[in-house]
Amino acid sequence: MNNPIISVVGLGKMGLGIYKRLCHENIILYGYDNNSKIIKNNTYINFLEIEKLLELSDLVLFVVPSNDEIFDIIKKYKLKKNSVFLDLTTSMPDQTIKIKKYLSKKNVEYFDAAMSGGANGANNGTLTLMVGAKETQLNKYKSVLDKISQNIFFYGKVGSGHSMKLLHNSVCHGIFLMMCEIGHLGEEMGINLNDLIETFNVSNARSFISEHRFPNHILNNKFDGNSYLKNLKKDLDMIELISNKSKNSNNYIQLTNKLLKNFNKNYDNNDFTELYKLWQNNLKN
Secondary structure (H helix, E strand, O other), X not given: OOOOEEEEEOOOHHXXXXXXXXXXXXXXXXXXXXXXXXXXXXXXXXXXXXXXXHHHOOEEEEOOOOHHHHHHHHOOOOOOOOOEEEEOOOOOHHHHHHHHHHHHOOOOEEEXXXXXXXXXXXXXXXXXXXXXXXXXXHHHHHHHHHHHEEEEEEOOOOXXXXXXXXXXXXXXXXXXXXXXXXXXXXXXXXXXXXHHHHHHOOOOOOOHHHXXXXXXXXXXXXXXXXXXXXXXXXXXXXHHHHHOOOOOOOHHHHHHHHHHHOEOXXXXXXXXXHHHHHXXXXXXX
């Protein structure tokens, strides 16, 4: 496809990284965010108001908090026929299916493509994408996807990308909370946290959390994981809603979510890695 018009809606930490990755491609690129400070502080962004952006774009990448925001946007404005909307949010799969049905009536293709890799992955083009589509359905934009990601998994069915992401995040958040608890317990037992992490990382207890989160964001006291505590709460609320309908045991999901909700809401906008230093003193009784 020659010089497609591509837009990124939502220019937070993830969206801005994706926009930067696409800046030097042979495409016409626009960006939009409802936070005027982002546009003012990043003058290289080819800003376009959302109404005009949706009228012109062949491909729109939505990098907003959830697809509830996407639904609100698309119901307000005229959409370009035969355009493609790629939903990079972490969202409820049933909402994804509703949006798909709505946009099908507007002659707009819509697929979920949930991300893993954080802001660093967005900046470096090393994201993992979990896509609710067949690979052939996105062939014409393969070069765009390759520019922002290192791994792409296609699951065929709309909503399956978001399903996979919620399962993925549940495991990540669960391990992170367990590591916080174990770290503090170890320190009470006289085990230095650095020693604990070093030992885990050459043993069967190693994980992404122990190999990356703790050394890069906690042990060095930076607490800069580039995501907020409220995001963890949102993810676990969604997976608990789904798991409550399951015939299988969901005790661990419920317990994990209950533990996270015990943290005072005043810390919702704190970096999630600060949970470690907040662990002992700021749980509500």
